[in-house]
Amino acid sequence: MTGTRGRRRLGQASVVVGAATAALAARKMAATPPTPTQVRSSALHLLERVLPTSRGFDVELWDGTVIPATRQPVQARLVLRSEQALGRLLRLPADLALGEAYLRGDFDIQGDIGAIAGIADDFDAQLRPADWPGLLNDVQVLKRAAGAVPAPVSVSLEGEQHSRERDRAAIQYHYDVSNDFYRLWLDSRMVYSCAYFPTGQETLEQAQEAKLEYICRKLRLQAGERLLDIGCGWGGLAIYAAQRYGVQVLGVTLSQAQLMEAQERVKAAGLQNRVTLELRDYRDVLAAGHASFDKIASIGMAEHVGRKNMPTYFRSAYAALKPGGLMLNHAISDGIGQARVPMWLQSGNFARKYVFPDGELLPVWETLKHASEALFELRDVENLREHYALTLKHWAGRLEAQEAQARPMLGEQRWRLWRLYLGATSYYFQKGHLSIFQSLLAKPDAERAVPLPLTRADLYRA
The missing domain is CATH 3.30.1050 (Nonspecific Lipid-transfer Protein; Chain A)
Structure with missing residues (x-):
């Protein structure tokens, strides 16, 4: 019995020693750099x-x-x-x-x-x-x-996600890079959202003006109406709507750099009596605006709202509109192509970490669900993803042409970030991984009437 027990123990010890030797060899191999x-x-x-x-x-x-x-x-x-x-x-x-x-x-x-x-x-x-x-x-x-993989420097935001303070920090990270930087590759109005290419042959300048006109037509703007421009950027839409359609505009942004440039542009256009631009959170404006706006435009801003705040966003917008009012919600959405690529290959985390901190892209059905639950009536929805692919191709080409000036402005890492962001995103829109939708929403009046034409023909007049 003792001999058998001893041999068993020796056998067990041999197994342990063998495993330890193998583990040591594996560790040694892992520690040895390959040739x-x-x-x-x-x-x-x-x-x-x-x-x-x-x-x-x-x-x-x-x-x-x-x-x-x-x-x-x-x-x-x-x-x-x-x-x-x-x-x-x-x-x-x-x-x-x-x-x-x-x-x-x-x-x-x-x-x-x-x-x-x-x-x-x-x-x-x-x-x-x-x-x-x-x-x-x-x-x-x-x-x-x-060896060890050093991580690039990324933005570090504090506070609760989509709180007022954190949203302002996220917006300023992206938009306060430098007005001079954006001026290098945007059109002369500095419109930083999807352009509109009726034929596909337009210059960026022509396509951005066509987009502004298209928005104004979809909202059926009339002289004397009051327009709220949420996320007004450098003032392109606010100035265009006031000049061409005679409306009164309140524009809001969280970017101090954008606001200063936009106010200078309003002054240069002589529109101080028609256009007011402020550094304000959309939640504060909507909460205070009890049925005081005829129309609302939210162009490229809803991506920053966040899923948990969407119900409040649409409920507040509905309350801020007069009966019979219209809202145009223009926002990027997950595309149909996203489902074809496994999450382990394409998670979307890069953009949220380095490009648009805290940005959230909702599928269009979910956005419209929130709008409907806020009592909005959906009157029109249009996917413009091919237009955004063209827009980004223009932006990427213009940025590349200005590399000598842009690179020193940004520093090496951020220059590479912007080059990658514009070039890759154009591809994602082209292939349907991303889409962008313009949704026209209405607040019917007491008689459930909405002052819209029976057809879309007016949108496409020469």
Whole structure:
């Protein structure tokens, strides 16, 4: 019995020692950096297996090796700047890892950023069970080469999400970059929202004027009416509506930089008696505006409201409108294409973390549900996503043309952020990952009447 028990204990000890030895060997291997030859070999093997089989971009490794595009025309080149770059990209969610790696300078994109942004859409690797051991080994080699992954600097907001103070900080982070910066690549009115391209051949200047006209027509503005412009930006819509339609405008923004520029523009246009612009939270204006506005425009602002505040947003807007009044809600929404891409590849966290802090994109059905529950009547809804894809393409091209001035203004990381944001977002609208909807909402009068034409023909008159 003693001999058997002893042998059993020896056997158990051997197992423990063997496991410990294996764990020690694994730790030692993990602590040993791979050789440059191993890193290059693993990178080539992994990329050749997982890159889309049909792609319009080249990939260049740090040593000059190029994996060529497989379709023409070649739209871009992804350049890995060091042995650490690919390993730093092998984190989830993939869109956040990709975006942060670009901000750090782990890789560069030469040419059309949209060609790289679509890599998740084109992912078509057909991996067999026999492929996995080799690929997992490649991943481990590349991660060991990457070392610690430093995070880029991101905005740090304090307080409860979508409180007045935190919303103001989030808005100022994005919009108070510099008026001179935005002036470099926006149109002359500095309209920072989706333009409208009736033929698709318009210049950015023409398309932004067409958008302002389209908004005014949808609201059926009449001389003497009172318009509330929520999120008035640099005053483009407020000035246009006052000049062309003779309305009285109250515009509000949370950006001090925007307000100062917009007020100067109002003064230069001689519209101080028709246009009032203020640094105010939309909640304060709507709470005080008891049925005092004929029309409300909210253009590119609802994305900052947040899901939990949507009921209050629409209820307050309804209360601020006179009976028979109209509201145009123009907002980005999740697109139908989003469902095709797994969340581990495309989470949307990059934009919320680095571009629009606390921004929330609701599906259009949910936005309209909140509006309906606030007693609004939906009279029209239009998806303008192709228009936003064109708008962003114009903005991205204009920003690239002004790189020599814009880059020093922003600093390296923020320059890369804006370049990535504009270039990639154009692709997302083009492919339907994002959409933008204009929803015309009405507050019927006591007789349930809404003063709208029976057709849309007036929207499209020459």
